[in-house]
Amino acid sequence: MDGISELLAGFAVALTLANLGYALIGTIVGTMIGVLPGIGPALTIALLLPLTYGLEPSGAFIMFAGIYYGAMYGGSTTSILLKTPGESGSIITAIDGNKMARAGRGAAALATAAIGSFLAGTIATGLLAVAAPRIVDLAVRLGAPDYLALMVLAFMCVGSLLGGSMLRGFASLGLGLAIGLVGIDFQSGQARLDFGLVRLLDGIDTVLLIVGLFAIGEVLYVAAHQQASTFGIASVAGQRWMTREDWRRSWKPWLRGTAIGFPLGTIPAGGSEVPTFLSYSLERRLSRRPEEFGNGAIEGVAGPEAANNANAAGALVPLLTLGIPTSATAAVILVAFQQYGIQPGPQLLDTEPALVWGLIASLFIGNAILLVLNLPLVGLWVKMLHIPKPYLYAGIGLFALVGAYAVNGSSFDVYLLLVVGVLGYFMRRFGFPIAPLIVGAILGPLAELQLRRALDIAGGDLTTLVSTPFTVAVYSLLVLVLCVPALLRLRTRRAQQAAGVPTPDRESSTV
Amino acid sequence: MRITRTGTIAAVLAALVATVSACGGGSAKGGGDQGAKQLARLNIIAPAAPGSGWDQTARAVQDSLQKADLARQVEVTNVPGASGTVALAQVAPQKGKKDLLIMSGLAMMSGVLTNGTDVTLDDLTPVARLIGEYETIVVPASSPYQKLDDLLAAIKADPKKVPIAGGSAGSADQIFIGLLAKEAGIDPAKVNYVPFSGGGEATTALLGNKVAAGVAGTGEFQEQVKAGKLRALVVSAAKPVESMPGVPTIADVGHPGVEFYNWRSIMAPNGLTAEQKKAYVDAVTAMHASDGWKTTLKERAWEDTFLAGDEFGTWLGQEQTRVSGVLTELGLVK
Structure with a gap:
């Protein structure tokens, strides 16, 4: 899969007028569903499947790829401006991105997200084009113990999200872990915490949880505390996209986000959330101003946004080289292949070269379209905040409820969304951070699954958890990261005490 | 019971x-x-x-x-x-x-x-x-198990050592392995069945040699089998299946009673x-x-x-x- 000529041939396929049209439609639809809370790319592509039956396969896949990438772009917009993430991959973006928007730097946040997404998408697609077979050989070498190590690492981001009160932060995390348990236990087939409701057997959908806690919770909060909550936008007109300082602070997180997101996309270890969690905590660790995280650090937007786009490209590596889907959207694209009688597998490249290279080329094109589409829109999106609050929040509430209903066509989901929304309101009202709950609900079940799977495979032998070089490396790193700063602090404190300087308390904030 | x-x-x-x-x-x-x-x-x-x-x-x-x-x-x-x-x-x-x-x-x-x-x-x-859809049992290409009997013998000897990847608990995959185990004189509950969610997870584990064998519908593994990355030991049909050429049928391996789809x-x-x-x-x-x-x-x-x-x-x-x-x-x- 490393032929430039094949890629050029792919561009020839993707650059026909009809296929460019499909790419444009796909990216626009993708951006729209990314903006709408609750409706994700997997569902959209699945709904479009019967409609594309008459299309040429290449045209359909080019459109699907546009939807996939477009949703990753669009998801960040509502996260940043309204603190209502539309997809699980943009939860983390809501934290610092929204703080930036409230401080009048919404345009910079949107621009760093868009450019970071473009850069990450382009680099990752390039890697997909030149190195897919080699990457996939490495990816399949990782097993359940390695995935567990990654999950443990991702849990570290909770530390950055706890907020001012450790007690409240951990209470939120614990609640999230409990919510993650709801439904049929995958490994034993036993129902847990279902309260006798058949509808709860599949668990509580993460997207519903996110939309409920963030969007509905926010709507209720604004409604209840109208006077107290203001956007505080000084002047949008004078806002510049990104200052020289913003560029300086963004480019490294973009590249690091890409480096995290792409490889994680190639392995079946959760969806697009895990790399965003990892990227966020990495940026906070590396930052010279960790106290800014949670208060509008641009790195906290740039890194995760690059990570979720690189992740989307990464997921295509095993799909196109082995026929293995590693994300929900990739699974639906696999079904689409089968609809055309194409069975993706190790031989897909030999049997359908025009299709695969056309798809890859269209990813480059889709990415460029998305950047062109999104950057000028930044100003327009920011103006959205000028809509009078009653209308704006009524709109958010409506879209959230319609989205929740549309996914399964079930009124139960709407009630569940409202219950979760009320929970979100009270958490905000009493100063409980929301992010740890969501991290717990997403990572808890994933970590449990990998832990039990690892132990099952090893016949219950605990040493399997540290049996590979990868796990040893990850856990060693973890110990270093956790212990070294503590030791350093201890030394500084001793030194300061010796010098008679009072130790300043670290500033912290609530998400 | x-x-x-x-x-x-x-x-x-x-x-x-x-x-x-x-x-x-x-x-x-x-x-x-x-x-x-x-x-x-x-x-x-x-x-x-x-x-x-x-x-x-x-x-x-x-x-x-x-x-x-x-x-x-x-x-x-x-x-x-x-x-x-x-x-x-x-x-x-x-x-x-x-x-x-x-x-x-x-x-x-x-x-x-x-x-x-x-x-x-x-x-x-x-x-x-x-x-x-018929079920198939596969092993990694480098696996020592050449025939279904080899795999069954290994399970009989020490089931814990033979993790088998399949779909979620209670799925067709587990039902088929259970039926086959019973027929072969193995307690189905003793089989070390490791559930993976649908799609690629189980295939990834097999390609990475993380599990001894895998069981799924034929569509799941057929491309890997064709490419020689996985070896199919049996397909759960009485007659040969078109998508799995040359793979022994359930009758070929001596368990005609376990035809299953x-x-x-x-x-x-x-x-x-x-x-x-x-x-x-x-x-x-x-x-x-x-x-x-x-x-x-x-x-x-x-x-x-x-x-x-x-x-x-x-x-x-x-x-x-x-x-x-x-x-x-x-x-x-x-």
């Missing part, structure tokens, strides 16, 4: 015999019923999300019925959740409701049993079994008049004979396991006995 085991085995064997003969009868027919009356409007419930197996089958039925002019208008509604039991609970109470059909199958049967829901497949009227069917609510029921059976039988349906089967590589009306109902009872027997032994049904 130990006391009933011999009884269960007898029932399972009876069911198997019936299955084999019913299969032959089903595929031998298919002449098509020209006398089928056109149905007016139909609503088919797909008891899973868009893009899922049930959804694809429902939409294929929709397409074929309309193309063959057997129904004027067909709509597909997705009611996903809990192995299809959410949809089942929604359709079953609408007794005597006209023009309402629901996709069903092995996964729903297993879901009813393992979730212990009050509404069961008995609350629906069987119309026809449509398609099926993950079937999908179409059903209606209870309380229909004999006339209504006949209209459905006629329409579906005519659809089965149509060119559109035949093309779809070929394109999607679905096995034709057509069996309609009362014959299907009888078979369903036997399958229920066999499935609940093995799920009980696996500890998934209490």
Whole structure:
């Protein structure tokens, strides 16, 4: 899969007028569903499947790829401006991105997200084009113990999200872990915490949880505390996209986000959330101003946004080289292949070269379209905040409820969304951070699954958890990261005490 | 439950015999019923999300019925959740409701049993079994197991050491491994079955040599087998399967009684008049004979396991006995 000529041939396929049209439609639809809370790319592509039956396969896949990438772009917009993430991959973006928007730097946040997404998408697609077979050989070498190590690492981001009160932060995390348990236990087939409701057997959908806690919770909060909550936008007109300082602070997180997101996309270890969690905590660790995280650090937007786009490209590596889907959207694209009688597998490249290279080329094109589409829109999106609050929040509430209903066509989901929304309101009202709950609900079940799977495979032998070089490396790193700063602090404190300087308390904030 | 085991085995064997003969009868027919009356409007419930197996089958039925002019208008509604039991609970109470059909199958049967829901497949009227997918057992290319017997012997010697990747607990994959283990004299509950979520997870684990073997529908592994990355030890069919050339059948490996496939069917609510029921059976039988349906089967590589009306109902009872027997032994049904 490393032929430039094949890629050029792919561009020839993707650059026909009809296929460019499909790419444009796909990216626009993708951006729209990314903006709408609750409706994700997997569902959209699945709904479009019967409609594309008459299309040429290449045209359909080019459109699907546009939807996939477009949703990753669009998801960040509502996260940043309204603190209502539309997809699980943009939860983390809501934290610092929204703080930036409230401080009048919404345009910079949107621009760093868009450019970071473009850069990450382009680099990752390039890697997909030149190195897919080699990457996939490495990816399949990782097993359940390695995935567990990654999950443990991702849990570290909770530390950055706890907020001012450790007690409240951990209470939120614990609640999230409990919510993650709801439904049929995958490994034993036993129902847990279902309260006798058949509808709860599949668990509580993460997207519903996110939309409920963030969007509905926010709507209720604004409604209840109208006077107290203001956007505080000084002047949008004078806002510049990104200052020289913003560029300086963004480019490294973009590249690091890409480096995290792409490889994680190639392995079946959760969806697009895990790399965003990892990227966020990495940026906070590396930052010279960790106290800014949670208060509008641009790195906290740039890194995760690059990570979720690189992740989307990464997921295509095993799909196109082995026929293995590693994300929900990739699974639906696999079904689409089968609809055309194409069975993706190790031989897909030999049997359908025009299709695969056309798809890859269209990813480059889709990415460029998305950047062109999104950057000028930044100003327009920011103006959205000028809509009078009653209308704006009524709109958010409506879209959230319609989205929740549309996914399964079930009124139960709407009630569940409202219950979760009320929970979100009270958490905000009493100063409980929301992010740890969501991290717990997403990572808890994933970590449990990998832990039990690892132990099952090893016949219950605990040493399997540290049996590979990868796990040893990850856990060693973890110990270093956790212990070294503590030791350093201890030394500084001793030194300061010796010098008679009072130790300043670290500033912290609530998400 | 130990006391009933011999009884269960007898029932399972009876069911198997019936299955084999019913299969032959089903595929031998298919002449098509020209006398089928056109149905007016139909609503088919797909008891899973868009893009899922049930959804694809429902939409294929929709397409074929309309193309063959057997129904004027067909709509597909997705009611996903809990192995299809959410949809089942929604359709079953609408007794005597006209023009309402629901996709069903092995996964729903297993879901009813393992979730212990009050509404069961008995609350629906069987119309026809449509398609099926055979199961296959694979090992990594570098595996020491050359034949199914090698694998079974290793499981017998130390089941813990032979982790087998498959779908979720209670899935067709686990049911098949359970049936095979029982036949080979291994306690199904002792098999180290490691559930992976559908799609690529299990394949990834196999390609990375993380598990000893894998079990799934043939579609899941066929490309890896063709590429020589995985080796198929058996396919759960009595006769060779086109998509898995050269792979031993369940009869070849000496367990002809364990012929097994993950079937999908179409059903209606209870309380229909004999006339209504006949209209459905006629329409579906005519659809089965149509060119559109035949093309779809070929394109999607679905096995034709057509069996309609009362014959299907009888078979369903036997399958229920066999499935609940093995799920009980696996500890998934209490």
